[in-house]
Amino acid sequence: MSSDASLAPVGSVPFASSACRSGEPHVTTPVAYDAILLAGFGGPEGQDDVIPFLRNVTRGRGIPDERLEEVAHHYRHFGGVSPINDHNRALRAALIDELASRGIALPVYWGNRNWAPYLEDAVTEAAAAGHTSLIAIATSAYSSFSSCRQYREDFARVLTTTDLGETVTIDKVRPFFDHPGFVAPFSEGVRAAVEGFLDDGVGADRIRVLFSTHSVPMDDARRSGPRDREWGEGGAYEAQHLAVADVIMRDVVAVRADAASVQWNLVYQSRSGPPSQPWLEPDVCDVIETLPEAGCEAVVIVPLGFVSDHMEVLWDLDTEAIDAAREAGLAAVRTPTPGVDPRYVSGLIDLVVERLEGTPVADRPHRTDLGPWFDICRPGCCENIRAGFKPAAAGLVP
Numbered sequence: 001m002s003s004d005a006s007l008a009p010v011g012s013v014p015f016a017s018s019a020c021r022s023g024e025p026h027v028t029t030p031v032a033y034d035a036i037l038l039a040g041f042g043g044p045e046g047q048d049d050v051i052p053f054l055r056n057v058t059r060g061r062g063i064p065d066e067r068l069e070e071v072a073h074h075y076r077h078f079g080g081v082s083p084i085n086d087h088n089r090a091l092r093a094a095l096i097d098e099l100a101s102r103g104i105a106l107p108v109y110w111g112n113r114n115w116a117p118y119l120e121d122a123v124t125e126a127a128a129a130g131h132t133s134l135i136a137i138a139t140s141a142y143s144s145f146s147s148c149r150q151y152r153e154d155f156a157r158v159l160t161t162t163d164l165g166e167t168v169t170i171d172k173v174r175p176f177f178d179h180p181g182f183v184a185p186f187s188e189g190v191r192a193a194v195e196g197f198l199d200d201g202v203g204a205d206r207i208r209v210l211f212s213t214h215s216v217p218m219d220d221a222r223r224s225g226p227r228d229r230e231w232g233e234g235g236a237y238e239a240q241h242l243a244v245a246d247v248i249m250r251d252v253v254a255v256r257a258d259a260a261s262v263q264w265n266l267v268y269q270s271r272s273g274p275p276s277q278p279w280l281e282p283d284v285c286d287v288i289e290t291l292p293e294a295g296c297e298a299v300v301i302v303p304l305g306f307v308s309d310h311m312e313v314l315w316d317l318d319t320e321a322i323d324a325a326r327e328a329g330l331a332a333v334r335t336p337t338p339g340v341d342p343r344y345v346s347g348l349i350d351l352v353v354e355r356l357e358g359t360p361v362a363d364r365p366h367r368t369d370l371g372p373w374f375d376i377c378r379p380g381c382c383e384n385i386r387a388g389f390k391p392a393a394a395g396l397v398p
Contacts, residue, residue: 013376015159015393017133017169019358023396025374027171030358035107035131036099037122037170038092039138039151042112043075043082043311049115050075053082056114060387071272074315084310085115087339088139091308094340095137098349106352107131113151119158123168132168135352136394139307141177143373144216144224144237148175149382155393172394173351174375177240178247178368181347182338186244186304187251189335193300194252194259197331204261206297210284211245212317213305215268218278219385226378234280236370241266241304243368248302266304269316284317285324298331307344308337 013021019029044053053075054068075082092110099106107129111122126134136155140147152172159165176182190209197207216224216237225236232239245266253260267284284301291299301321303313317334325332338344354364355375364372377395389398 012397013393013395014391014397015156015165015168015170016376017171020171020376020394023376025376025378026361026364026372027355027375028358028360031133031135031171031355033106033133033135033171033352033356035109035126035129035134036095036352037119037126037134037136038088038095038108038110039119039136039154040088040110040112041084041139041310042115042118043084044115045081045085047076047080050080053115074311078311078314082311083314084308085112087308087310088112090340091139091345094342094345095348098345102349102353104349104353104356109134113154119154120162123158123164123170124162127162127164127168134168134170135355136170136172137348137351138172141175141182141307142213142224142237142240142305143175143177143382144235145220145382145384146214146216147237148377149384149392149395152377152392152394153390156391159393160391170393171355171375173348173355174373175240176347176351177244177373178366178371179347179351180365180367181343181345181350182307183244183247183251183367184343185336185338185341186302187248190248190300190302191252191255193333193335194262195256196333197298197300198256198258200331202298202331204259205263206295207259207262207300208291208294208296208298209249209262209264209300209302210267210287211241211248211264211302211304212267212269212284212321213241213303214312215271215280215283217273218280220382221280223380223383223385225381226374227380228378238266238280240368240370243370245302245304247367248304269321270312284321288321288324288328288330291330292328296330299325299333301325301332301334303334303337306337308339313337 019031044050050072109122111119138151155170221235271279366372379396
């Protein structure tokens with residue numbers, strides 16, 4: 001295999017294990033992985049880290065430090081420390097414990113895209129220890145450029161720049177947006193919040209559930225997911241969130257029939273970029289402002305697009321959205337993210353075991369009709385229209 005994935009022929013899967021190179025959507029041949037790569041976003045761990053971290057996040061866009069400082073106040077507010085690295089340390093420890101409890105002898109290496117420990121460090125460390133067949137878990141559940149393909153591009157970049165592309169392979173577990181282990185903590189949190197309001201005498205028709213996820217540019221949203229299906233304006237990214245939110249609300253009603261008239265919406269947060277560029281809408285705070293005139297008295301805010309309580313949950317939801325609810329005179333609850341919930345941790349290892357054992361598609365758990373999602377991303381999946389297709393692991397070219 002060439003270490004330059006850009007030379008890979010169309011129809012191939014660069015940097016892949018032999019079982020994955022054919023490009024079949026689901027890999028049902030067992031693969032003898034020798035390590036797990038936990039791939040995170042990364043975050044600053046002190047005030048001096050904030051601007052260098054933001055430079056990494058926005059690399060290639062030419063954004064001056066003065067503008068970065070305008071958005072740095074979220075991190076400055078919390079002492080320059082994002083909780084995301086501690087969350088990933090805890091997740092790695094939980095994954096190691098779960099593997100040990102099952103008798104699975106796989107080490108877990110952790111690397112980030114935008115801050116130390118970097119993916120380069122993790123992959124180099126794994127290779128030095130003789131672990132060259134890696135199965136990656138990205139800390140993002142959905143299909144889009146930023147939540148899936150960008151991780152795959154980083155895998156390819158790391159293997160190329162470290163000259164490990166001839167010896168190390170990186171596959172990736174399927175996007176897990178509808179895996180039971182990911183969905184269950186959300187269902188439990190929404191049910192508890194709705195039940196709390198109902199038990200306090202708030203009518204079901206006066207409760208609104210807002211499922212919030214990270215907004216992305218409309219051009220990226222349209223191109224999320226495979227090209228062989230019409231997904232609508234929001235692409236597979238929006239379709240996946242809508243499908244999971246629907247499942248969660250049905251879970252709630254299955255336990256509390258009197259919640260059947262609770263309405264819900266998919267909303268977005270954390271947009272960036274120039275005002276002239278269309279992003280997915282509506283914004284969570286904008287929707288909250290309209291709820292009183294719709295007769296609502298209470299709002300449940302669900303961080304459906306996030307796996308842990310990192311900065312965009314703590315600031316955009318716990319600070320800005322909760323403040324918006326307070327100003328609107330609404331009772332508000334923000335439900336938990338999966339974090340290190342045992343069901344979520346177990347589910348992530350289940351995804352690894354699928355690939356270790358070559359689990360047939362029919363035996364793979366999924367909560368929506370969209371799943372189980374692909375092991376190997378399809379051609380043209382999740383293009384970044386501004387940058388075009390860069391070499392990417394764990395998917396068919398381009």
